[in-house]
């Protein structure tokens with residue numbers, strides 16, 4: 071079964087969530103069932119990069135990972151778009167494991183696939199109000215109930231007060247899961263000046279808020295590490 075691939079890049083550092091800092095390759099699939107107002111990867115679904123989409127088999131993708139990353143990787147992150155829309159990713163996950171790679175997945179948690187139970191690090195990122203999306207938490211519940219909880223983390227992006235309140239409700243709903251608050255990046259045009267200072271200011275605001283909140287004691291607060299370095303540049 072062929073997989074719609076938008077980009078293959080790396081090695082780079084995983085900039086987000088439960089394996090932040092980990093050296094990894096990225097496979098980014100095309101297409102999303104959401105339309106977040108602040109999506110930093112709109113090109114995966116808004117048609118602007120439709121000529122870059124390639125229909126590839128798992129073997130094609132493995133060959134490309136090796137062509138791009140050489141032998142300098144043993145971890146692959148699958149992101150999108152929403153990779154969870156793609157049934158055929160099961161063949162890629164199986165092949166990556168056979169080749170000795172760990173596999174991480176980034177998804178919003180709007181759809182379950184059987185192959186998710188094989189993912190080493192599954193990041194579920196339900197969308198807060200500022201995204202303009204309304205998350206169906208019953209679907210999120212059902213994914214969480216089908217996957218080994220040790221391998222799951224929740225990651226909520228925070229731009230404003232309402233997002234922070236949403237993050238709290240999600241953490242309270244699943245207190246047993248690792249929980250990450252991630253600073254929202256409004257500077258999607260990579261040519262914005264002083265992006266690092268601006269993002270660090272927002273990071274500090276989020277840290278201050280969490281430090282004063284007794285209902286948010288067992289959480290992680292992170293920036294998107296790659297955006298501090300490279301802003302919203304593609305392919306890093």
Ligand SMILES: C[S@@+](CC[C@H](N)C(=O)[O-])C[C@H]1O[C@@H](n2cnc3c(N)ncnc32)[C@H](O)[C@@H]1O
Pocket residue numbers: 102108109110111149150151152153176177178179194195225227252253254255256294
């Ligand atoms: C581009 S999405 C692709 C995976 C999946 N569709 C999802 O949203 O989880 C990857 C991650 O980037 C986060 N993200 C997207 N735009 C962002 C922004 N402007 N600031 C901070 N995080 C953002 C998403 O919340 C998600 O956790």
Ligand SMILES: Nc1nc2[nH]cc(C(=O)O)c2c(=O)[nH]1
Pocket residue numbers: 082083084085086111149150176296306
């Ligand atoms: N370095 C780097 N880390 C990331 N973590 C999650 C990403 C994503 O777009 O899903 C991402 C990305 O695009 N780049």
Ligand code: SF4
Pocket residue numbers: 102103104105106108109110111112114150151152178
């Ligand atoms: S769910 Fe993820 S890829 Fe889809 S629009 Fe939202 S941030 Fe972008």
Ligand SMILES: [Mg+2]
Pocket residue numbers: 110111
């Ligand atoms: Mg990204």
